[in-house]
Amino acid sequence: MLQQVFYRRIIILVLIAMPLLGSAQNFFGNIFNDRYFSTSIGIGRNGYNGELNHGKLLATGIRNLNLGFEARLYDHVGARVELTFFGLKGNDTNAADSSFARQRNLSFQSNNIEFNLQGIFYLNKYSGKYHKRRTWDPFVAVGVGVMRYNPYTKLGGEKLFLRKYETEGLKYGKYSLVIPAGIGFKGRVTKFMNVIFEAGYRVTFTDYLDDVSNTYGGPYDNLTQELLSNRKDEVPLVNVEAYDQMVPGGRRGDAGNNDHYWMAEVKLEFFLPINVR
Numbered sequence: 615m616l617q618q619v620f621y622r623r624i625i626i627l628v629l630i631a632m633p634l635l636g637s638a639q640n641f642f643g644n645i646f647n648d649r650y651f652s653t654s655i656g657i658g659r660n661g662y663n664g665e666l667n668h669g670k671l672l673a674t675g676i677r678n679l680n681l682g683f684e685a686r687l688y689d690h691v692g693a694r695v696e697l698t699f700f701g702l703k704g705n706d707t708n709a710a711d712s713s714f715a716r717q718r719n720l721s722f723q724s725n726n727i728e729f730n731l732q733g734i735f736y737l738n739k740y741s742g743k744y745h746k747r748r749t750w751d752p753f754v755a756v757g758v759g760v761m762r763y764n765p766y767t768k769l770g771g772e773k774l775f776l777r778k779y780e781t782e783g784l785k786y787g788k789y790s791l792v793i794p795a796g797i798g799f800k801g802r803v804t805k806f807m808n809v810i811f812e813a814g815y816r817v818t819f820t821d822y823l824d825d826v827s828n829t830y831g832g833p834y835d836n837l838t839q840e841l842l843s844n845r846k847d848e849v850p851l852v853n854v855e856a857y858d859q860m861v862p863g864g865r866r867g868d869a870g871n872n873d874h875y876w877m878a879e880v881k882l883e884f885f886l887p888i889n890v891r
Contacts (some may be wrong), residue, residue, distance in 0.1 A: 649686045650744040654810065656680040656881025658700075664873035665826040666704025666720060672878060677701035680879055684734065686744075692734035694755075701725050702763075702875055704824050714856040718866070719845040722765040722776065722824045728816070730759025730794045744885055745805050752799040759792045761818065765825045769841060776825040781843040782866060783831030786822040793817040800883065810881040816874055823873035832862025 658678035661671050677700055684694035703723040709715035732755045738748050766775045777786065798812030821827040834840035846860045859865060 651886040654682040654881045654883040656879045658879030662702045662875035664824045665867040666824045668708040689739045698728045717853040717856040719849045724765045726763045728761040732757030755796045779839045790818045790820040808883040815876045821872045826867040828869040
C-alpha cells in the first residue's frame with residue numbers, strides 16, 4: 615500500500631514538473647543559444663609564500679593537474695568551476711647561511727586539492743559565435759574556493775604527516791577557504807580548441823600550509839613529536855643566538871602572516887557547443 619502511494623506521488627510530481635522543465639528549457643535555451651560551454655585540462659608549477667619559502671618562486675617540476683568547466687554568460691563575462699591537484703614544498707636548507715631559519719632546519723611537502731568557482735572577465739567582447747572568436751582573448755579571474763592540505767616531512771627516511779603530531783601544541787584543520795585570482799589569455803588553436811596560459815594567486819586563511827606558524831610546542835607527548843617540532847640538532851651550530859631560543863615557547867614561525875600560494879598553468883580548452891552557426 616505504501617509503495618503504491620509512493621509511486622502515485624512520483625507520477626504526480628513528474629506531471630507537474632514536465633511543463634515547468636519545458637519552460638526552463640526554452641528560457642535557458644534563449645539565454646545560452648549564442649553562448650558556449652567548454653571543458654579544460656592543464657598542468658603547471660606551483661609555489662608558496664610562507665615560513666619555509668626562502669625566495670623560491672616556483673617549485674621545480676610539474677606539480678599541478680587542473681580540470682575545469684566554463685560557461686560564457688555575457689559579452690565580457692564567464693563563469694567556471696575548477697578542480698586542481700597540486701603539490702607544495704619548502705625547506706630551511708634553502709635559507710641563508712647562519713640565519714635563524716637555517717638553524718631551525720624544518721621542511722615540508724604536501725599534496726593538496728582545491729575546488730573553486732570563479733568569474734572570468736574578458737577584455738574582448740564576445741561576438742556570439744564561438745567558432746569566429748578572436749585569435750587572442752585576455753582575461754582576469756577572481757572567485758572563492760576551498761583547499762584541502764596535509765603537510766608531511768621525513769624523519770629517518772619515514773614519511774610522517776605533521777598535523778597528527780601537533781608540533782606547536784595546537785590543532786589545525788584539514789581545509790581552508792581560499793580566494794583565487796588570476797590573469798591570462800586564450801589563444802585559438804583550432805575551431806574547437808584553445809590553449810590557455812594563466813598565472814594565479816591564492817589567498818588562504820591558514821598559516822599552517824607548512825606546519826610552521828607560532829612557537830615551539832612542549833612538553834611533548836612522545837619522542838617523535840619532539841623530533842618533528844625541533845630539528846635544530848640535526849645541523850651544525852650556525853647561529854648560537856637562534857639555537858638558544860629554540861625551546862618550548864620560543865619563536866618558531868611568524869604567526870602574523872597567513873601562508874599563500876600561486877600557480878603557473880598551461881591548459882587546453884575544448885568547446886562543447888549547443889549548436890554551430
